[in-house]
Amino acid sequence: MKYRFIRKNLKTIRWVQKIEGIVREYLKTRFDSIANNKLKQTLLNALPFWLGALLTGVVAVIYAKLFLLAEQGTIYLYNLNKWLFFAITPLCFVVSWWLVHKYAPYARGSGIPQVSASIELANPKKYHLVSKLLGFRILLIKIFSSLVMVFGGGVVGREGPTIQIAGSIFKKINDLLPEWYPKISKKNMLITGAASGLAAAFNTPLGGIVFAIEELTKTHFSFFKSALLTGVIIAGLTALNILGPYLYLGYPTVNHLSWWVIFPVLIAAVLSGYLGCSMTRIILYVLKKKSVLQTNAKKIAYGVVGGLIIAALGVLINMEAFGSGKELMQTALLTDNKYVEWYVPLLRFFGPVISFTNGGAGGVFAPSLSAGASIGSFVAEWFQLNGSNANLIILCGMVSFLTGVTRSPFTSAILVLEMTTAETTIFYLMMAGLMANLVSSWVSKHSFYDQLKEQYMQEVDHEEVKA
Template structure:
């Protein structure tokens, strides 16, 4: 029997208004973040076009300043942002404070330092950071609920992360899938309806402001999926899976081997280490005429639309630039750079693989395959790529290559975001005072029709 006096029933519309209002605010903030990131990239490339040597000054200087400010004023904002959200949900389940990972301070640092890093040409994306930004907004929303126990903070952080993906990629469906597959692994029946509507609302705000566009343009192909493309699928999946496993190994290397001299030196001299990473990234970018600078959004869109070709070295330099950007310790995501690696890799593989009359489908498959190998979230990867390029005609192939690439990558190691999230969780928990905060566990109640 439904309890009409339950907190959820009494305050359901107040809760919905708070969630939808903050969900819209999250979408608006992510859109602003994307515009500021684009402006930062424009600044870098406008300087680089006039002075080819400028990255050797910009990258080390910007890297050192960014890491100094991150370490001094915004600890917890470094890296992708998705591991921090995973760690925050784990802390929230144990009724531990999460402000060191999702808060207004983190939001400010993630946006402005993440964009500042792009002025140095670092290979960083805004999509992972958008997850942490939106989660921070939804964590703040918990304070404004009419009844704090009607929804758990864990659920709001989860919804915020998915809303960030939905708004960043302009793909609401991918945001919902991402919430289930990568962040939370589950959505409770009692709260799923209102939380999913919050995620969709955030994506709709992005569509309303930026238009219903495809993130990397519109895929143009006339071939139908058939058995003839299976050999190409297998090759793409194996190569992307192996490279994704190597990528994950490198990103987890500092956490798994912290006592190595290089990582001990980085811990003692983080700002100087960031400057050295900047020099490496400048060298890699100049070698390939700028193809490995920035998030990779521009070059990936140009490749897919057929406006640009890349040589064999671009996937390697983009791969290494993203790794060194992560090593530097500055805020920045790996979603867009990973997709850029996949696109450049697919362009080169298309010269040797058959099954399609153009290179674009192979590039699209490698984008999904490499992203799935890195994140080990194959369904999310396939749907994100499908929605980004309007590639519904390749849906089965995208799913197949993502599942196979994930299977190959998982043979060599666990999930990147989950393992990084565990490190953030352990470090944050160890730094907290030994006191038990007041529980914010929701009141047990039966599901109501209006909450579904």
């Protein structure tokens, strides 16, 4: 009896073990299936962002090298015969405008407002309008028009255009995805593209991330942080591996700062922030008045006059009236020539106004930084500052002027910090940015890019209605 009971229990145990084995095997199979599907889904979602970031890094490097060659061409011609610019600059202004006017009207200007407008339009009802603001043709015209402009001495930068170029790359990739592909947020693609473009242009990954959060979107960061981070990293690493390790501006000395330097910092911040915002107001005013020029002949005449003014400033006063101003910043920060002539801030202030309103492609990021550097240099001379103290004032002027233009104080501070690795100045830079933001908000309620963004959205909507 006892033996029968044990045998029965052993049989039950074997059945239980067999059932447990079947269940375990089933659960393992299901778990592996879920894990594999999840991995596949994650990879499929990530691949477009990775490809876009890789292409952005490559194109940004090529564009940067071409832009540098164009600026070097300007210097070569200036040394050869500076009077040539009275013919070359007006011609380049007209050609730069004509390329945009003829082939891609929305390639004009900076590119940041176009990307911001595209992000706003990235919904099922209006996404078709984004093709007017981002695309392969816009990418090409953006590059060629800005290169022609800067070769002629135009006061424009490549950073804003790089952001529109990157947005165009990411949009094209998203549009080419097949029907069976997992749905990817169009808005997240554009945001990541813009951030990747800025990171590759300046070699500032943190700046790209902060720019995306502060300037481009109101979407909660948690919804797209993985795509954004990987996009910025890949684009930045691509540019870094092609160009090698570099800083946009170099390694200025910022050690052993005086305790009282905070006072000239505040003065530079207020002055630069006010002038940065004022410059954008003048640009918007001129663009509004220029809109009455309906015929191409009048627009060409505007370009010729603008080109002659820039040529006269560069030839008759100082060559620092030409180009993005990167050399000016490096000279002020990295050499003993800390002070600029009294008229240089005026040249750097009015140069972008004339160049930007011409209607060709080109941004105001780098020109704003150089204008801020010249103002900071001027303030440093007022207080007879040298060495590290003068460098700090110049850096704060750069942050403040850019903040006056963009209303993005944290982006401005992080960008300048990453361009120079001046970690010890971070609190001064952030304070300057916040002070400049306060002053510029008092001067004008809305930022430069926001106002241009609204104009672009109205334009594409108006074209849609007319069509």
